[in-house]
Structure formats: C-alpha cells, structure tokens
Amino acid sequence: MMESSRDGNLMLSVAQGDLDAFGEIVRRHERTAWSIAYRFLGDSAEAEDIAQQAFLKILEAASGYRPTAAFRTYLHRVVTRLCIDHAKKKRPIYTNTLPETQDHSTDLVQSLAMKERGATIRKALDTLPPNQRLALILRHYEEMSYVDIAQSLNISVKAVEGLIRRARTTLKTRLSSF
DSSP: OHHHHHHHHHHHHHHTTOHHHHHHHHHHHHHHHHHHHHHHHOOHHHHHHHHHHHHHHHHHTGGGOOOSSOHHHHHHHHHHHHHHHHHHHHSOOOOOOSOOOOOTTSOHHHHHHHHHHHHHHHHHHHHSOHHHHHHHHHHHTSOOOHHHHHHHHTSOHHHHHHHHHHHHHHHHHHHTTO
C-alpha cells in the first residue's frame, strides 16, 4: 500500500511538471510495462516500443491523473490498451510466457515434450477472443485480482469472471486431447 501511495504522490508531482518524479515512475515501473507488453506481443523490441508509448501517454495525461486506483492498475490499463490496439493493427496477440527448459541435464525427450506442450498451449491461447485471452493472461500470468483486472479493462468484476470462465472452458475443450 505504501508503494502505491508513493506512486500516487509521484504522479501528482508529475502533474505539476516535475520531470524528476516522472523519471522515478519510469524507473520503478519500466520492467513491469515491458513484461506486460512482452507477454501479449511475444517480441522484445515491440514490447519496448509499447512500454515507451505507455509512459509517453501517462506523461501526456498526467494533468488529469486522479489516484483513485493504484498506479500499477493504471499502468496495466494503458499498456494493455496499447497492446490490443497494436495487435489489431498487426497480428493476433501472442503469449510467450511458458519458460523454456534451461536445465542441460534434462532428458532430450522430456525437453521436446515440454516445448511441444508449451507451443500447444500458446496456440490454444491464441485462438481465444482477445478479451478472454487478455483477462486470462492478466489473472494467471500477471497474477492480478479480479478487481484489478476489472479496473484495467474498464469492465465489471462479474464480466471479468465470465471472461475467465469462458476462456478456461474453451481451453479445456481445445486441450482435452492433449
């Protein structure tokens, strides 16, 4: 809670024209912004571009910032909206969140099976409607609460629950043969 209060105070300073405060906001949250974008887009350079665009939007809108929710929630909203817009223009949202096997002692067969399983899950996620995919990713990969997801997507908590329920049902069906 103290961190979000500090972020709120920093943003209020940014609204007054304090660029040092903005630099602090960027330093504190640039990794988070990049991570959110990368999970959606699957491309490091595109994620970097989206993160930079997000901070520019936040700076441009600083005078209207009201700390009604945690800054992190606000950041999630800005980044996810930019990712959705970018994905609509370019290609489907891609999630590359499953870790690759790094253990060199792992049996080759097991390693190949893990990669195949990860690719199958990513393909299944890519077939979900964007709003379901987004809600599911925010819940399971970003570990956001239903309330935070609702605030980020500007929808009700019930709508978030429905999106996640439908996404899980669809994934279970598509992955049942796996």
